[in-house]
Amino acid sequence: MLRFGTDGVRGDADVVLDSASVRALGCALARAIRPSAFLIGRDTRRSGPRISAALAAGLGDEGVSAVDLGVLPTPAVAFAAAERALPALVVSASHNPWTDNGVKVIGPDGYKLPDDTEAAIENHLADALAEPIPGAASEPVGPGPGATVGDAAVTDAYLAHLATARGGRALAGMTIAVDCANGAATVVGPAALRAAGASLTVIGADPDGTNINAGCGATHPEPLAALVRERGADMGLAFDGDADRVIAVDEQGSVVDGDAIMVALALDLHERGELAGDAVVVTVMSNLGLHRALGAAGVSVIETPVGDRHVVAAMRERGAGLGGEQSGHIVFAKHATTGDGILTGLLLADLVRRSGRPLSALAAVMTRFPQHLVNVRVEPGRALADSPHLGFAVAEAERELGAEGRVLVRTSGTEPLVRIMVEAASAATAESVAERLRAVVSAELGRPDGP
Numbered sequence: 001m002l003r004f005g006t007d008g009v010r011g012d013a014d015v016v017l018d019s020a021s022v023r024a025l026g027c028a029l030a031r032a033i034r035p036s037a038f039l040i041g042r043d044t045r046r047s048g049p050r051i052s053a054a055l056a057a058g059l060g061d062e063g064v065s066a067v068d069l070g071v072l073p074t075p076a077v078a079f080a081a082a083e084r085a086l087p088a089l090v091v092s093a094s095h096n097p098w099t100d101n102g103v104k105v106i107g108p109d110g111y112k113l114p115d116d117t118e119a120a121i122e123n124h125l126a127d128a129l130a131e132p133i134p135g136a137a138s139e140p141v142g143p144g145p146g147a148t149v150g151d152a153a154v155t156d157a158y159l160a161h162l163a164t165a166r167g168g169r170a171l172a173g174m175t176i177a178v179d180c181a182n183g184a185a186t187v188v189g190p191a192a193l194r195a196a197g198a199s200l201t202v203i204g205a206d207p208d209g210t211n212i213n214a215g216c217g218a219t220h221p222e223p224l225a226a227l228v229r230e231r232g233a234d235m236g237l238a239f240d241g242d243a244d245r246v247i248a249v250d251e252q253g254s255v256v257d258g259d260a261i262m263v264a265l266a267l268d269l270h271e272r273g274e275l276a277g278d279a280v281v282v283t284v285m286s287n288l289g290l291h292r293a294l295g296a297a298g299v300s301v302i303e304t305p306v307g308d309r310h311v312v313a314a315m316r317e318r319g320a321g322l323g324g325e326q327s328g329h330i331v332f333a334k335h336a337t338t339g340d341g342i343l344t345g346l347l348l349a350d351l352v353r354r355s356g357r358p359l360s361a362l363a364a365v366m367t368r369f370p371q372h373l374v375n376v377r378v379e380p381g382r383a384l385a386d387s388p389h390l391g392f393a394v395a396e397a398e399r400e401l402g403a404e405g406r407v408l409v410r411t412s413g414t415e416p417l418v419r420i421m422v423e424a425a426s427a428a429t430a431e432s433v434a435e436r437l438r439a440v441v442s443a444e445l446g447r448p449d450g451p
Contacts (some may be wrong), residue, residue: 006413010102013047026058028124046209073243075340082110110337172197181217183241245328246341276321
């Protein structure tokens, strides 16, 4: 049965999100939330139109209308949900390959759903799956795979909102390279930057349904870095498949991740007296260098589990104005209800222009501690508690690193993986400790065919 993870329901588009299961999910959503209508947006994956149609069919079975917004970034759909006071669905697997897909659920306030609502949806889903389906799920109609059209009214309203968020200041004279990941930002991302006056070179803007995130975008910024160096651009911005995250590239072609972006933006807001709560909310994955840079400036750092929904929840609870993840999900409480890569890119470019400093200098304020990340594929359903020696191994690693490092071992919320992150004063130490922990996890939880 479909289950909610850290960011909605996600899995193999054909196996996990088959049309019958998705239609039942539509029924469950209607029963749990009981709105008059749902907005539905999607990214550019081949399976998007089918899954959108199956969701609409399930909603229709319960008498709930579906408003098709077409291809739009997740933050644009969230903005539309809040503006129209209607819940919304985003058919996307974010940074995953095209063979996966997912469904993100957004409430009528523009925020992702709380845990108790997701639990209620899963209960209704179990009932819906046990019921006979009233006919086959609808076939998709309208734009084909990879089409980049969206609801014009929503797009225009979202672009106007972005202009307001950047204070109407222009980016005239700036040259920016942009990688749209062949995803949902393909039209809206460049349009927002051009409206601000920037001169653009755009790649990753030719979606065909199967090339989303393929060697491009936020998870693969190398082509963008090469383009920045080749064109002598002031900076580069790489979105992911649904544009709720962004990774930047400085004028020298070096990658600037979410942690460095948050430090630069937080310090600017703090200096101008505009950082609400004088606090930044980050996840346990954020670099120790972020903690030290912000702490030295008198900015509090609040830590949450991985997932932008946890970040947003803590921001709302603590009144923090800025939060996000190392991966590039960055949330501005004043302007957005979820991570918004396009908004973040605009505000970062605005900071570069206002400060008169290159992005490399802004990012250098944070001294990064080397991190080594390891993913270990495990048998589905296995938990960390099933590894009796792992706790001892982690405790030993933490003693070895002391105050100059950290260890984080967690299960993925979207894939059958155990993720290991080790941070240390040297890259060699981080790698050595991570590989020792990988061996323990692989021996006790790993799949027989290995990682």
